[in-house]
Amino acid sequence: MKKTKPIKAVAAKGNTKRAVQVLEQLQQALPGCVACDDESRFRASLDNLRLSFLPDAVVTVEKPEDVGVVLKLAHANGIAVTPRGAGSSATGSAVPVAGGWALDLTKLNSVRIDPVARMVTVGPGAVTADVQAKVEARGLFFPPDPSSKKYSTIGGNIACNAGGMRCVKYGVTRDYVLGLEGYLADGSFVRWGAPLKKYVSGLNLKDLWIGSEGTLGVITSATLKLIAKPEKRWTGMFAFKSESKALQAVVGMLKAGVQPSICEFLDCQSVGCAETYTGKPIFEGYSGSSILLIEVDGTPAEVRRQRKELLDFMEDRALAYREARKESDAEQLWKVRRTCSQSMFSLADTKLNEDVVVPLNKQAELIRYTRQLKQEIGLATPTFGHAGDGNLHVHIMYNRGNKSDARKAKAGIKKLMQKVVDLGGVITGEHGIGLAKIPFMGMQHNPAELDAMLAVKKALDPKGILNPGKIFEPFEVWDHTPVQVKLPWDHR
Incomplete structure (x- = not known):
């Protein structure tokens, strides 16, 4: 990655006299909104990446204008401010890596619906x-x-x-x-x-x-x-002989004019994990097959037409299929997708989830590469994701305490990202850069692009106080040890 001059925020860390004075000003301006106790600071120190960097204080604003008060004081004193919501970011976007103040926005949760203007x-x-x-x-x-x-x-x-x-x-x-x-x-x-x-x-x-x-x-x-709101939904699950057959069917289906609302892909490794976890095959007689989960929605007439078109299209392509006639049946089908995620931990205790995107007609090539990568690094690479838009979640499973595994996983991620870029894809589709993907920004963007982004950042945040350390500044997640903590969305 091209070296750029970092924007450094002067975080008011520690118990210096000035830091204490500024916190006192903040507490006076927003009484009851500032917490400096260890428990509050720890909760705000991490997100789903599970790297912990303690802020000096946590500010939980109660009104929108409170945000302006916080930022004016932080800007005047060069204090880092890291905005956060639930902390479910997978890449470290909500981690206060520069210390300073964690700005908790969860109480700004109003919802006002205008049904006329929609x-x-x-x-x-x-x-x-x-x-x-x-x-x-x-x-x-x-x-x-x-x-x-x-x-x-x-x-x-x-x-x-x-x-x-x-x-x-x-x-x-x-x-x-x-x-x-x-x-x-x-x-x-x-x-x-x-x-x-x-x-x-x-x-x-x-x-x-x-x-x-x-x-x-x-x-x-x-x-x-x-x-x-769509009036009706229909869900079907299809088994295929191989990943390439499944992903070729996706391209063909879209080319034929079938427009699903959801099209999820599960590779054979993911399906194998789910079947081992539950102790039974997803499709009798076709254990370990690759799977597509497809949903169509619309008016009842539209759903009937799309269902027929889809089943006609899949007749000579899929090995077998199951369909949901009612909502409870659909939930059973979607449980397969959720089981794949949690069942991967039977392979190793740590999962790297990379939300890469490639052109639709390059998905099969990417999956072939993930299987090749599995052989090269000796670690499982189960993959599932949104095949309808090319956003696949490639997982590398490794044991956190095994240094050899960690080295292999680190090398594997770098190889994966380079392959994605070579295929005309992008290193993240929905997780963002945060801290985790900073090392790959130089693969994705040329120096002119990076300079332009940094110029925008400097123009809107000249002191570099807003969420510093993210996207542009050098950071390597492998230099830091994740904390062992159970978060609200953990299911195991």
Whole structure:
């Protein structure tokens, strides 16, 4: 990666006299919102990457304008501020690696629905699944559905442009953000876009904030576009002789005009893990086959037509299929997908989950490479993901306490990322860069691109106080030991 001059925040660490004075000012400005106890600081010190860096204080804001108060004081004193929601980020985006203040936005969780305009205005701390449930009760629909939706917040989804399984038909978070409100690094209030369906006034700075992982500003409100809730869904699961057959079927299906709302792929390694875990084959007579899980939705007539087209298409391609006639049946099929994830721990105690993206017609080549990589490094590489948009989650399983395994895993990740870039892909589709993927930025971007990004960062955050240490500055996760901790979304 090209060496760039880091933006250094002067974090007010430790018990220096100045640090104490600034914290006292913050406590006076926002009484009851500042915590400096060890338990609060530890909770805010990590996310799902499980690398812990203690902040000096945790500030839990209660009103949007509180964010401006925090940032004005932090900017004046050069204190690092790391915004966070639930902390479900997989790449370290919410880790206060420079110390300073962890800015907890979870109490900004308001939800206001406008059913006429088909919009919802939410606070950044609103939980994704809660927002979805409230709008669906009004016959509306917010499609982005990251796997962490029961815990993840809308602010976090915007920060990493989260996607999920329904992206193949409905797109990602960016496609639904109409307007943002929030604060710049110096505490100045800004509004990008508006609760309007048309808006071209000035530069599109809204999209700069989306996916910027809290490095360019802090969101306090987001207006999201909604669509009509689909009337009906149908789910089918198909077994294939090989991964290449399954992924060729995906390309052919889309070329034939079948438009699923979800198209999930499970490679043979993932299926093997699930079958070992449950003690029974997913498809009788076809143990260890590769699998596609496909959902179509729409009006009842649209679903009937798409189901017939899909079954006709798969007749000579799939070995076998199962379908869900009702919601409870669909849940049983989706349980296979969830079982694959947790069952991988039968292979090793640590999982590296890389959310890479390649062109649709390159997915089969990527899977062939993951099997080759398995042989090269001697570690399992089970893979599943969103085959409808090329966003596959490649896992490398290794034992954390085994130094040889760790070296192999580190080498394997580097090889994988280079292969993804060589295939015309991208090193992350929905997890973001955070800390974990900094070493690969130079593979993905040339010096001119990196310089342009850094220029934007410096323009909006000249003192480098917003989420410092992320995306641009050198960091190597292998130099740090993850903490052993159980987080709310852990299922094992």
